[in-house]
Amino acid sequence: xxxxxxxxxxxxxxxxxxxxxxxMAAHGADVALxxxxxxxxxxxxxxxxxxxxxxxxxxxxxVADYSATEALVAQITEDFGGIDILVNNAGxxxxxxxxxxxxADYDDVLSVNLKGAYNMIKHTSRQFIKKRYGKxxxxxxxxxxxxxxxxxxxxxxxxxMIGLTKSVARELAGRGINCNAIAPGFIGTDMTDAMPESARxxxxxxxxxxxxxxxxxxxNLAVFLASDLANYITGEVIKVxxxxxx
Ligand code: NAP
Numbered sequence: 001x002x003x004x005x006x007x008x009x010x011x012x013x014x015x016x017x018x019x020x021x022x023x024m025a026a027h028g029a030d031v032a033l034x035x036x037x038x039x040x041x042x043x044x045x046x047x048x049x050x051x052x053x054x055x056x057x058x059x060x061x062x063v064a065d066y067s068a069t070e071a072l073v074a075q076i077t078e079d080f081g082g083i084d085i086l087v088n089n090a091g092x093x094x095x096x097x098x099x100x101x102x103x104a105d106y107d108d109v110l111s112v113n114l115k116g117a118y119n120m121i122k123h124t125s126r127q128f129i130k131k132r133y134g135k136x137x138x139x140x141x142x143x144x145x146x147x148x149x150x151x152x153x154x155x156x157x158x159x160x161m162i163g164l165t166k167s168v169a170r171e172l173a174g175r176g177i178n179c180n181a182i183a184p185g186f187i188g189t190d191m192t193d194a195m196p197e198s199a200r201x202x203x204x205x206x207x208x209x210x211x212x213x214x215x216x217x218x219x220n221l222a223v224f225l226a227s228d229l230a231n232y233i234t235g236e237v238i239k240v241x242x243x244x245x246x
Contacts, residue, residue: 001227003028006080008073010034010063010120011090013042015189016139019215020087020222025049025056027223032076032083033058034090055080063090063116073123082131085226086124088117088161089139093191095150106153113157114164121168125177134177135226138165139218140237142185142245158183162237169235178234180225185241187213208243 007024011017013035021031022045031049035042035058042058049056057079061072077083091113094105117138128134143151144158162181169179186192186203192212195203204210218240224230225238239245 001027001223001229002085005029005084005226006032006076006082007085007087007226008032008034008076008083008120008124009087009089010116011036012058013038013045015191016184016187016215016218017087017089018045019219020089021045021049021056022052023216023219023223024085024226025052025054027227028052028054029085029226030055030080032056032080034061034063034072036060036062036090062112063088063119064111066115066119069116069119070123073120077127082127083124084133085135085137086120087137087139087222087226088120090116091139091141091157091191093151093154095154097150098152101153106156109153110157110160113154114160117161117164121164121179125168125172128172128177129175132176134172134175135230136165136168136172136177136179137222137225138179138181140165140181140183142183142239142241145183145237145239146245165237166235173234178225178230180230180233180235181237182218182221182225183237183239183241183245184218185213185239185244187215187218189215206244207241208246211242213240213242 012033
């Protein structure tokens with residue numbers, strides 16, 4: 001489904017980004033894997049992706065850094081001959097109630113989650129416009145739609161991503177570029193593993209499909225949105241949450 005395409009996935013060393021990278025590789029895309037610091041996990045994903053017979057390479061880069069991401073995109077463009085698919089998945093949490101949330105807690109989350117997506121779109125969109133082709137997929141969250149106590153910074157960043165998605169979709173639609181967002185519900189990854197078992201059981205009670213999602217549940221939709229089967233979909237925010245937020 002993605003043969004001959006080059007996909008750049010941020011936050012690809014673990015969790016949802018890892019699953020997206022492997023699913024895209026399994027569907028024939030070459031993959032550039034961005035991560036923050038976990039060298040071992042990133043090189044394992046690189047090897048696993050390459051086992052599908054495609055080209056895979058990992059790059060350490062902080063997506064919040066404007067000039068570093070500019071250099072990163074230039075390097076990947078040189079290494080792979082261009083980029084067709086951008087997945088803005090890198091994200092962090094610094095959960096605290098607003099009264100305890102420091103300025104750094106707020107700024108760090110907004111910088112990685114929202115400015116990181118802006119940086120990557122900014123640096124890739126020129127080549128998308130030039131070739132009149134590009135698929136941008138932003139990983140937001142149901143927290144950005146519903147809000148969530150203890151996540152004012154995170155919810156703000158994820159709601160911001162929705163506005164970013166819709167504006168970019170409108171700006172670039174005339175150039176044959178699609179920009180969509182996926183809003184996961186509760187997915188089993190390192191980000192959510194810290195939750196106590198009792199809270200987890202309580203949460204599952206509120207999920208109509210009665211289970212926590214798998215990273216692959218998100219990856220399946222990402223592959224579809226990156227493919228030409230989704231050419232007439234843009235500016236959409238699609239929830240993958242077992243019915244949690246309907
Ligand atoms: P995760 O398991 O914590 O993995 C985070 C990934 O992002 C890692 O690959 C990490 O790299 C990378 N990363 C973190 N900061 C970065 C930075 N500054 N620059 C570049 N890469 C960075 O997270 P996840 O649960 O898979 O979540 C992935 C995305 O889905 C996030 O945007 C998250 O907000 C969203 N989401 C998750 C859930 C959920 O339930 N899990 C629900 C809704 C939305 P290292 O390995 O090098 O640290």
